[in-house]
Amino acid sequence: MSETEPVTNGTERPAETTAGETDERTREAWREYEFAGETKLAVEDLDVYYGDDHALKRVSMDIPEESVTALVGPSGCGKSTFLRCLNRMNDRIGTARIDGSVELDGQEVYQDGVDLVELRKQVGMVFQAPNPFPKSIRDNITYGPRQHGDIDTGLLARLTGRDDSEAADRLVERALRQAALWDEVEDRLDDNAMGLSGGQQQRLCLARCLAVDPEVILMDEPASALDPIATAKIEDLVEELAEEYTVVVVTHNMQQAARISDQTAVFLTGGELVEYDDTGKIFEDPESQRVEDYVSGKFG
Numbered sequence: 001m002s003e004t005e006p007v008t009n010g011t012e013r014p015a016e017t018t019a020g021e022t023d024e025r026t027r028e029a030w031r032e033y034e035f036a037g038e039t040k041l042a043v044e045d046l047d048v049y050y051g052d053d054h055a056l057k058r059v060s061m062d063i064p065e066e067s068v069t070a071l072v073g074p075s076g077c078g079k080s081t082f083l084r085c086l087n088r089m090n091d092r093i094g095t096a097r098i099d100g101s102v103e104l105d106g107q108e109v110y111q112d113g114v115d116l117v118e119l120r121k122q123v124g125m126v127f128q129a130p131n132p133f134p135k136s137i138r139d140n141i142t143y144g145p146r147q148h149g150d151i152d153t154g155l156l157a158r159l160t161g162r163d164d165s166e167a168a169d170r171l172v173e174r175a176l177r178q179a180a181l182w183d184e185v186e187d188r189l190d191d192n193a194m195g196l197s198g199g200q201q202q203r204l205c206l207a208r209c210l211a212v213d214p215e216v217i218l219m220d221e222p223a224s225a226l227d228p229i230a231t232a233k234i235e236d237l238v239e240e241l242a243e244e245y246t247v248v249v250v251t252h253n254m255q256q257a258a259r260i261s262d263q264t265a266v267f268l269t270g271g272e273l274v275e276y277d278d279t280g281k282i283f284e285d286p287e288s289q290r291v292e293d294y295v296s297g298k299f300g
Helices: 079-085 116-122 137-147 155-159 165-178 198-210 228-241 254-260 279-284 289-295
Strands: 039-050 053-064 068-072 096-104 123-126 216-220 246-250 263-268 272-278
Touching (some): 053 272, 079 216, 079 246, 116 123, 123 198, 165 198, 228 246, 228 254, 254 279, 272 289, 279 289
Parallel strands (some): 216 246
Antiparallel strands (some): 039 053, 039 096, 263 272
16 A cells, blocks of 8 residues: 555545554545444544544444444544544533534434433443442442333332332342343342442443443443453453444453454544454454554554
């Protein structure tokens, strides 16, 4: 591939580069990933600004259902910004402005009147650092369903004949089993969640996400603060969850992305999606020289 290849159509553009990156022109074809399944999330011409900072530039990609999509790239390249666009978490940032389209099952996420509580129920999120509530393990799991009105427990519910305690117990067990945590905590569900280890806390946060029956699970470096054993458990869970859910994971760990994902999107300098393809193709035979340099550790 020539680094000085001339622009032949309007879909190619010069790349912004940083120290260690090859100067090349990005091709639309490198981002046109084709897959056999149904599209769960469709992103078109997505731009994100934080004040005057153009953090994400004209990103378009389709994310297949019931699979794991890894988002990789150096710090500051826009991958976490992109992730937060999928359930409008960037709306919480006062200086953020988002242009473009994100569709969930064909429905526009950024249209007027979207119920953000319902959206974030459908598209749940697990953050980099475990963030359990300072409540019991049980209350962490049932908090979301109670807020959404899916279960009703407590004295008033018992007095009015609407007590869902048995359903709540089943929900707690189901979510904790899905998060591979049940066997470790089943005899201490009323203990404060803050007493769990870091890895257990992160799996509890995943269980809390699963308790509201999402369709998509977003994970922003979910294992970066964990030890290798806890990381392995999270990775195993991600692969299992993809049998029922659409999972999108941000990671800085190239080996982790190669192990757990079906497809990988590579973001590089300037908030640009450079290449998106089957994970094996990205790591073994990428089209972009910059992507090859990044995944091989030459920069980033």
